[in-house]
Amino acid sequence: MGVVRAFTAGDVVPSLVKHMTQEAINAFEGSSGRSGPSQFTDEETARHTLGTRGTVASGRMSLSFALELLRRYFGADLFNRGGMVDVRFLRPVRPGDTLTFTGHVTGVAQEANGTRVIVEVAATNEQGETTAIGTGHCLVPRGFLPPEEG
Amino acid sequence: MDTRKPLDWEKLAIGQTFEAWSYVLTQEMLDEYRKGVLDAEAPFPTIAHKVDVAAYNRAHKDAGSVNARCAFHCYNPPIPDKRITVHAWIADKYRRRGKTYIVTEAVSVDEDGRLLDRVITHELKQPWEVGKKWG
Numbered sequence: 001m002g003v004v005r006a007f008t009a010g011d012v013v014p015s016l017v018k019h020m021t022q023e024a025i026n027a028f029e030g031s032s033g034r035s036g037p038s039q040f041t042d043e044e045t046a047r048h049t050l051g052t053r054g055t056v057a058s059g060r061m062s063l064s065f066a067l068e069l070l071r072r073y074f075g076a077d078l079f080n081r082g083g084m085v086d087v088r089f090l091r092p093v094r095p096g097d098t099l100t101f102t103g104h105v106t107g108v109a110q111e112a113n114g115t116r117v118i119v120e121v122a123a124t125n126e127q128g129e130t131t132a133i134g135t136g137h138c139l140v141p142r143g144f145l146p147p148e149e150g
Numbered sequence: 151m152d153t154r155k156p157l158d159w160e161k162l163a164i165g166q167t168f169e170a171w172s173y174v175l176t177q178e179m180l181d182e183y184r185k186g187v188l189d190a191e192a193p194f195p196t197i198a199h200k201v202d203v204a205a206y207n208r209a210h211k212d213a214g215s216v217n218a219r220c221a222f223h224c225y226n227p228p229i230p231d232k233r234i235t236v237h238a239w240i241a242d243k244y245r246r247r248g249k250t251y252i253v254t255e256a257v258s259v260d261e262d263g264r265l266l267d268r269v270i271t272h273e274l275k276q277p278w279e280v281g282k283k284w285g
Contacts, residue, residue, distance in 0.1 A: 018188055019188075024185070024186050024187070024188060025186070026186075027182050027183075027185040027186035028183065028186030028187060028198050029186070029198070030182055030186075031179050031180075031182035031183035031185075031186055031195060031198045032179065032195075032198045032199040032200070033173075033179065039214070039277070047281075049213075049214045049277050049278070050214075050216070050277050050278060050280045050281045051278045051280065051281020051282060051285075052280055052281045052284065052285065053281075053285055056280070058198075058200075058217065059216075059217035059218075059220055060197050060198065060200065060217065060220060061186070061187060063197060063220045063222055064187040064189070064192060064194075064197050064198075065187065065189075067192075067194065067197075067222060067224070068187070068189050068192065071191075071193075076191065076193065079224060080193050080194075080224050080226075080227050081224065081225060081226060082224065082225070083223075083224045084221065084222060084223040084224065085221065085222055086219070086220075086221035086222075086270075087219065087220055087221070088218065088219045089217060089218060089219065089220075091284060092280060092284050
């Protein structure tokens with residue numbers, strides 16, 4: 001069940017840390033039933049297709065992490081049924097990278113059924129380089145807001 | 151026999167729809183996805199199926215691509231062992247700094263008619279640019 005609480009521009013979303021491994025990348029790619037080499041699972045294919053020195057992680061893994069960041073912040077009851085994330089991928093993510101996902105509330109907008117909370121998200125690697133940036137939002141129904149905000 | 155058409159970016163029509171296709175999402179797929187994203191509660195294994203791009207790749211062949219941007223809308227988490235039907239189309243295409251991109255979009259609906267999610271992906275169609283820039 002979601003928790004009744006207020007949202008204000010500037011609120012900080014608790015960060016999320018992910019350590020990327022080739023094993024995790026392989027599990028992600030294999031979870032759809034795909035098999036065979038790809039730029040994500042095979043170094044030679046990555047070199048041939050991308051020209052990179054090795055495999056990279058699918059941007060959709062970072063997308064999944066950004067969704068997790070906001071799901072934990074808003075609560076699964078709310079976010080899984082109306083949340084969204086839109087992420088741009090700025091640098092490759094490779095096995096061995098440690099990614100930190102952060103976010104903060106940039107706006108709240110009143111709507112007929114509640115308040116839409118807008119969040120900026122970013123991911124940085126262990127070098128402090130930004131690997132992804134984006135936005136997300138979630139509609140928080142009146143019942144999940146303090147009375148004065150509902 | 152490979153009947154896919156080579157991509158002709160100039161002729162690719164915005165709004166072109168792909169043939170709807172379906173698959174059964176198994177508990178094993180969900181478990182493996184959760185293992186991959188290191189999240190025991192991750193609710194949308196459909197992300198790893200890359201359904202919008204998969205639909206494109208069923209119709210066209212090209213030199214590969216790189217995901218430049220991706221948006222995901224959550225409506226209802228999928229339920230294991232339900233059949234999911236995917237409807238996908240070309241949402242946009244654009245050229246930026248001399249490079250070409252296509253934007254694919256797809257919605258997934260389960261066998262009970264529940265809308266699950268919507269995904270929109272911007273793909274750079276010159277994948278070797280990644281290695282040139284980042285090595």
